[in-house]
Amino acid sequence: MLEIRHLKSLKAIAETGKLGLAAERVFLTQSALSHQIRALETHYNIVLFKRSYAGLRFTPAGQRLLDLANELLPLIEQSERDLIRLKSDQSGELRIVLECHTCFDWLTPVMDAFRRAWPEVEVDLVAGFHSDPWHLLHAGKADVVIGGLPEKIKDLQHLALFKFEIMAVLPPDHALRNKSRLLAADFANETLITYPVPEARIDIIRQVLQPANIHFNRRTAELTIAIMQLVASRRGIAALPSWGIQNYVEHDYVIAKHIGTSGLWSELYAIGTSEMMVRPYAKDLARIIRDVCAENLKGIKLLESKQINL
Amino acid sequence: MLEIRHLKSLKAIAETGKLGLAAERVFLTQSALSHQIRALETHYNIVLFKRSYAGLRFTPAGQRLLDLANELLPLIEQSERDLIRLKSDQSGELRIVLECHTCFDWLTPVMDAFRRAWPEVEVDLVAGFHSDPWHLLHAGKADVVIGGLPEKIKDLQHLALFKFEIMAVLPPDHALRNKSRLLAADFANETLITYPVPEARIDIIRQVLQPANIHFNRRTAELTIAIMQLVASRRGIAALPSWGIQNYVEHDYVIAKHIGTSGLWSELYAIGTSEMMVRPYAKDLARIIRDVCAENLKGIKLLESKQINL
């Protein structure tokens, strides 16, 4: 009766707190997940969640099954990796380049998990700034780029990771503080504080401001914390991933606003040459990134990818 | 893709060595199991078993998944018990009586497993010989009888355990050594060596010899080893569970024969008052017996019981 799929659902519910979001994460409808959980509750004749407007809260019984999920799922994944190893030698190397600045936030736990899963693979982070990271793949200087899809993906393959919302960050007393969302025009003549990368690589500029032909000033800073300080001291506004600014918003250091009518979302992929991306450990890097980020980053949405078959 | 049901199937295959027997054990057809395993192999693109006339042998990949099963299934069962505990206090006592002599062979590992699973339940074995063990239930002297179903099961409930074959045991040079199976007439004027219990409680007498009106002599011994010694030294023949005589047969100390045209099978149940048998820990005793015996006793067949819902 209890199946692994139930455990995965419980984990998704724990991560998102909401049935609807959890359903997205396991690629089911909200209704399907509701039926699934209900079936479990009926089978064991016990309530697993306290339902409320604000979402689901685990009861002790629900928590017990969640604990089981957290215990079992990693063991299962490790077994699946071992099956791959039994098929053939899986040693190799994996040089990762990050296209996105903020990705450094979660890369450390990802690399830790990866090293534990694939001790025989030599994994490295390619250091330094690169204006065209995808080019490093063809040049043989890197194996995987974590970032958006490049224009021309000749000879490259990608695995979908997740998407996240980029939100505008303002000082708490900014004139726009009462709007629920900022439109392109709201940025006119503002100072936009960004990482020091080309305009083409900054989503809000490429997708919002440039199409609307908005004039704005620009100022750069290397570190997220520096950008936040500049915003808080009213030197300008920024646009950053929702999960990177959470702490600052919670402490009323800055406020965050959606951008555009439906929000500005950015998608992340693991990109590499075809030869690299068929390797089980490269596919597993994508799976690990998805898992680690799903667990740690609030508000992200996993991109559909059928499933990553090692 | 991989589900707990697959792990249970793998465990059953490991225990029985044959797809057909494993299928019985998980209450599926042999075909269904074949499809199930094939689906796993296709999914992971790896061979899990070496098939042969003699049954299935695990490949390293199959073994890896079997290891996973052996790691996960106990954790799952423990979680299910914990769910019960969360519903209500489950302390109590459980006094077990054995109707069958040979059951002592496997009772120790069962009681160990039970104590681990239900530390708050006081479990005891009711000592001494009882000509009518079921009577102890109504008399309040015992909580569960492990044995066959009594004639009148007034106010009693039972949970099915398993059935096993009772085989005739002969000295290796016995005149009947070349028959593949013994019929009732073959016992005429032989000496039957049994445990010291009433004739009505001895299956071969009640079900085979008495109906055929065969005359035989009888001699008793307390211990299985004593019975085997008597058989080996040509003092008579015995009828014992197939799993209890394995060692002796393997060492050519005695030989074993099927009894009757389709074998003589005996069924075992856990029997108790209705109030007792609804308790989760009583139901779980039955589950534990089934599990432990399935794992350790060759040639038994689990009785259908839908499933034991704690």
Place this chain on the structure above:
DNA sequence: TGTTAAATTTGAATTAAATTCATATATGAA
């Protein structure tokens, strides 16, 4: 070297289970 018995495999038909769709219901905030 057939023959047979005891296995597993296969593919189509069937059955059962999971999922979706469309809608209802519940909850707390405004």
Place this chain on the structure above:
DNA sequence: TTCATATATGAATTTAATTCAAATTTAACA
């Protein structure tokens, strides 16, 4: 009260698992 945001429900549908009825495969044995 109404609205926005959740979860629940039941019927229809889709998908997956299982059975049924052969077809193979394999090794032992005559």
